[in-house]
Amino acid sequence: MLSEEIYSYPIYRHPADESPPLLPFSPTVELIRQHVEQAVGHPVNHVLIQHYRTGADYISEHSDKTIDVVRGSQIVNVSLGAQRVMTLRTKKDAARASPDTPAAPTAGQGRAVQRIPLPHNSLFAMGLRTNMRWLHGIRTDKRPAQTKSPAERAAGGERISLTFRRIGTFLTPGDTHIFGQGARGKTRAEAGAVVRGGREAEALLEAFGRENHGSDFDWGAVYGAGSDVLHFTDSASRAVTETAQNVAT
Helix, strand or coil, X not given: CCCCCCCCEECCCCCCCCCXXXXXXXXXXXXXXXXHHHHHCCCCCEEEEEEECCCCCCEEEECCCCCCECCCCEEEEEEEECCEEXXXXXXXXXXXXXXXXXXXXXXXXXXXXXXXXXXXXXXXXXXXXXXXXXXXXXXXXCCCHHHCCHHHHHHHHCEEEEEEECEXXXXXXXXXXXXXXXXXXXXXXXXXXXXXXCHHHHHHHHHHHHHHHCCCCCHHHHHCCCCCEEECCCCCCCCCCCEEEECCC
16 A cells, blocks of 8 residues: 555646656746636646747647546646637537537538637636537648737747646656546555556557547546556657646645
8 A cells, every 4th residue: 555645746648658757836837827726716736838839830639638637627728929829620520519519510511610819828728528529729830920910920939838737647656656537546545556558558549539539428438447557658768848747746
């Protein structure tokens, strides 16, 4: 049994060969976190920081993977630097409009699209139902600089994206054991050894794919039993382009 006195750290799993290194919140990020918590009315304990170097950098349309995200919480993105556009698009299986999906298409119509500018110092909050019904992404923007607005040219075209989440799955020191909402063991005492690669990793990636494509994704049926996968390959090599920061619990 693991000691209840040992710190643990929130972990957000998404499709990547290796999870980015976990670091404590810096003073600047901690200040931003406080503003985020005030805006959404609940704690956040994890942030994924991404650097968009130019308009050519992008992130493909996707639904955030919620196996580790506390049910009922919001996902919050803070943008610093050059303005980019968040594109939201309903999924292919969307058949009819509902009160939860404004402007969603009816059967036989095309997929609905919403474009949301993300200027410097803006905050975009998304509920988990919106995440389930809509894909979101940042499309590449290779327009010549002279055709862009001042907001789009800010900071030399560079953008820092900070995505805050309230995470309910935790790692023990040394990344050896995992427990909580998205793990097989739900309490620290039930923490299981982390899994690297193999069939369980393939199964979790398949579950991520189902979440990406299903407008009526059944979280309990797909994620309820939990998974102890931390890395999706058994390679020890890393090619990290993201930084994750967290608060210990």
